[in-house]
Amino acid sequence: MSMKRFGKAAYRIANELIARSGKATTFHRFLPRIFPVSHNLGVHVVLKKASLPRQNVLKIARLASRHGRFFRPFSAVIIERHRLQNREDWRRKFEPIRREPRSIDLVERIKQIFGNSVRYNEDLKSSEWPNRIDSYEFGEFLGQGCNAAVYSAKLSNDELEIPNSKFGVGFNEVTDILAEVPPVSKVVQKKYPLAIKLMFNFEHDKDGDAHLWSSMGCELAPYPNAAKLLNGRMGNFTPLPAKHPNVVRIQTAFVDSLKVLPDAIERYPDALHTARWYESIASQPKTMYVVMRRYRQTLHEYVWTHHRNYWTGRVMMAQLLEACTFLHQHKVSQRDMKSDNILLEYDFDDEIPQLVIADFGCALACDDWQVPYENDDVNLGGNTKTRAPEVSTAKPGKNVKVNFEMADTWAAGGLSYEILTRSNPFYKHLDTATYQELELPALPSRVNFIARDVIFDLLKRNPTERVKPNIAANALNLSLFRMGEDVKKMMEKCGISQMTTLLAGASKGLSQKVNSHLDQVINLITAETIMANLAPHLISRAERQLRATFLSRMNREDVWRSLQYFFPPGIQLDTSATSSDCFESVSSLISSLSNGSKDFETQKKPMKNGYNAPLLLKNVIRTDSDGINGIVHRIRSK
Numbered sequence: 001m002s003m004k005r006f007g008k009a010a011y012r013i014a015n016e017l018i019a020r021s022g023k024a025t026t027f028h029r030f031l032p033r034i035f036p037v038s039h040n041l042g043v044h045v046v047l048k049k050a051s052l053p054r055q056n057v058l059k060i061a062r063l064a065s066r067h068g069r070f071f072r073p074f075s076a077v078i079i080e081r082h083r084l085q086n087r088e089d090w091r092r093k094f095e096p097i098r099r100e101p102r103s104i105d106l107v108e109r110i111k112q113i114f115g116n117s118v119r120y121n122e123d124l125k126s127s128e129w130p131n132r133i134d135s136y137e138f139g140e141f142l143g144q145g146c147n148a149a150v151y152s153a154k155l156s157n158d159e160l161e162i163p164n165s166k167f168g169v170g171f172n173e174v175t176d177i178l179a180e181v182p183p184v185s186k187v188v189q190k191k192y193p194l195a196i197k198l199m200f201n202f203e204h205d206k207d208g209d210a211h212l213w214s215s216m217g218c219e220l221a222p223y224p225n226a227a228k229l230l231n232g233r234m235g236n237f238t239p240l241p242a243k244h245p246n247v248v249r250i251q252t253a254f255v256d257s258l259k260v261l262p263d264a265i266e267r268y269p270d271a272l273h274t275a276r277w278y279e280s281i282a283s284q285p286k287t288m289y290v291v292m293r294r295y296r297q298t299l300h301e302y303v304w305t306h307h308r309n310y311w312t313g314r315v316m317m318a319q320l321l322e323a324c325t326f327l328h329q330h331k332v333s334q335r336d337m338k339s340d341n342i343l344l345e346y347d348f349d350d351e352i353p354q355l356v357i358a359d360f361g362c363a364l365a366c367d368d369w370q371v372p373y374e375n376d377d378v379n380l381g382g383n384t385k386t387r388a389p390e391v392s393t394a395k396p397g398k399n400v401k402v403n404f405e406m407a408d409t410w411a412a413g414g415l416s417y418e419i420l421t422r423s424n425p426f427y428k429h430l431d432t433a434t435y436q437e438l439e440l441p442a443l444p445s446r447v448n449f450i451a452r453d454v455i456f457d458l459l460k461r462n463p464t465e466r467v468k469p470n471i472a473a474n475a476l477n478l479s480l481f482r483m484g485e486d487v488k489k490m491m492e493k494c495g496i497s498q499m500t501t502l503l504a505g506a507s508k509g510l511s512q513k514v515n516s517h518l519d520q521v522i523n524l525i526t527a528e529t530i531m532a533n534l535a536p537h538l539i540s541r542a543e544r545q546l547r548a549t550f551l552s553r554m555n556r557e558d559v560w561r562s563l564q565y566f567f568p569p570g571i572q573l574d575t576s577a578t579s580s581d582c583f584e585s586v587s588s589l590i591s592s593l594s595n596g597s598k599d600f601e602t603q604k605k606p607m608k609n610g611y612n613a614p615l616l617l618k619n620v621i622r623t624d625s626d627g628i629n630g631i632v633h634r635i636r637s638k
């Protein structure tokens with residue numbers, strides 16, 4: 001059997017994974033007929049045995065072993081298959097997918113699969129957390145800012161179960177059974193899995209809780225229950241309506257008596273009710289506590305302690321943009337987007353971190369992007385160095401309003417620089433109020449062209465020209481798929497071209513036909529994601545979650561707009577591929593999967609002419625030959 005046919009088989013099976021989810025045929029009966037084949041660094045490639053006689057399966061297995069340096073013995077595959085077939089409870093696990101009506105549009109069905117299944121989205125699980133400080137035991141000090149100190153914590157009663165204490169727990173039951181090794185998240189448990197933010201109350205002379213809720217309530221913008229908790233004490237405060245994997249996870253918040261921890265006098269004496277003004281303090285000093293999931297590190301610490309890998313960087317960027325997309329969709333602006341406020345979670349140093357936006361103390365969440373700016377006392381958010389140009393150039397005056405709609409999106413551009421090069425140009429070199437776009441430092445040439453162009457578009461001075469976060473996130477997500485050796489070629493083989501991208505917005509009949517090409521791409525992407533989910537130890541949690549997030553929110557119109565990053569209007573492209581070639585693209589999936597993420601990044605060399613040429617031609621930075629992790633050597637282009 002040729003490699004080409006092997007690829008075709010994989011494609012058909014993958015395609016069926018999606019198609020069957022809407023058919024009467026039960027998914028649970030289909031799954032036992034697939035099995036994973038291990039590759040050296042890559043991903044399990046799932047093949048269906050059903051339509052292939054046993055000899056063929058063996059042939060495929062042998063073929064796979066030749067294309068990957070490591071192959072799990074076939075006997076193990078057989079054993080695994082038996083194990084699946086003998087498990088009665090498989091039926092239950094696929095109930096939600098089985099019940100999907102058949103007639104639903106492909107994109108809608110994919111959105112439902114990824115949005116409504118706990119398997120792909122642990123956020124659907126919810127739990128109750130105690131609202132008394134005595135219920136928690138404090139651990140080490142984690143950090144402090146101007147408004148609060150943060151400590152690790154756990155529930156004091158050890159008997160109590162800690163719900164969702166790790167990202168991976170309950171993330172994907174299927175993988176627990178299919179994976180050869182138990183998912184890491186089940187093994188590693190933190191002793192103190194929570195982080196409690198103890199807010200500084202500088203107004204101990206005030207009685208009651210109301211002033212604490214109203215002055216500190218912004219912290220709760222990412223907490224969907226906040227509106228109920230605040231009970232109208234913050235006027236038109238509109239917190240995020242749901243949890244998001246890339247937004248800090250707040251478990252609960254409450255006001256209780258101030259707990260004076262052993263290091264408090266040394267670290268934050270001003271926030272304590274000291275003898276100095278003892279007479280004026282209220283009867284029982286209180287403050288607000290925010291109980292969060294504990295993360296491992298800030299982005300700032302991470303970039304200085306970890307080698308750079310541009311693939312990892314791109315996954316982190318995409319997560320950041322997914323968070324911005326979610327905030328933007330719900331008219332919330334975090335307004336303090338610095339790398340100390342981006343938190344990361346990972347278990348191993350070489351694991352791609354899960355990224356969240358944290359610290360909403362300066363957030364704007366009132367269902368309106370505009371803030372009246374009549375005088376200097378108005379709060380325009382956090383650090384001046386990370387304010388978008390339209391904010392930093394605003395001058396207070398009568399009827400002046402500052403629009404924050406695109407402020408976080410702009411800041412994500414600076415943070416992307418930090419992710420990829422360690423340094424945010426706006427911390428030191430450039431002034432947000434006066435910089436010119438041409439002054440933006442060039443990125444290393446090995447940074448993928450989509451990431452590079454997206455960053456440039458995020459940092460447009462004019463907010464109306466700036467790329468919307470969802471379009472930027474889509475482009476990055478698309479660039480991260482591993483189909484074949486080149487995502488763009490894969491798309492071309494599915495029939496996407498400069499022409500189809502242009503036609504997509506044209507008449508309905510026409511765009512329906514054009515959309516069928518896009519559906520092929522989406523089909524492949526979804527299939528690859530489902531397959532990836534069956535190999536949790538080979539694709540990072542962060543990347544799987546990112547894919548699920550993207551697929552659960554995408555729509556065709558936005559995807560077409562994002563495709564302009566791959567097929568920009570006005571530049572001649574050679575796109576002779578037909579949609580039938582689409583099948584072939586998957587044949588290279590197998591070999592590319594076995595190459596590992598680093599190689600993917602290095603394969604994406606910019607084209608000699610056309611769109612892939614670096615946009616920032618003036619000052620191209622190149623890495624040395626093995627510069628993927630290291631310090632870059634700057635070479636001026638001629």
Ligand SMILES: Nc1ncnc2c1ncn2[C@@H]1O[C@H](COP(=O)(O)OP(=O)(O)OP(=O)(O)O)[C@@H](O)[C@H]1O
Nearest residue numbers: 142143144145146147148150195292293294295359
């Ligand atoms: N959930 C968490 N898990 C782990 N560490 C955290 C968590 N939340 C905060 N931290 C740590 O505590 C530090 C201070 O937290 P935070 O930025 O929320 O405080 P702040 O007083 O609001 O800061 P700022 O002065 O920026 O307003 C963070 O930089 C981070 O190092």
